[in-house]
Amino acid sequence: MxxxxxxxxxSDGVEKLVEALRSKPSARKITVYVAADDRFRSIERIKEFLVNNVSRTIVVYAKGGDQREA
Structure with missing residues (x-):
């Protein structure tokens, strides 16, 4: 796998995510780290895209300082 x-x-949008998916179309598990002050809004901005366009296992983490939260 x-x-x-x-x-x-x-500042990144879904375009960077689309580019990454195209570079590795055989990936079965996708882990996305989102760096932002407002973690909830940052995850929400890519959630709709992920739900509608990706049928693979996806793990999204919000990065703040040295912590990573799911």
């Missing part, structure tokens, strides 16, 4: 890890900055 191949994995894909994507790190998104606060």
């Amino acid at each position: 191949s994995d894909l890890v994507v790190e998104l900055d606060a």
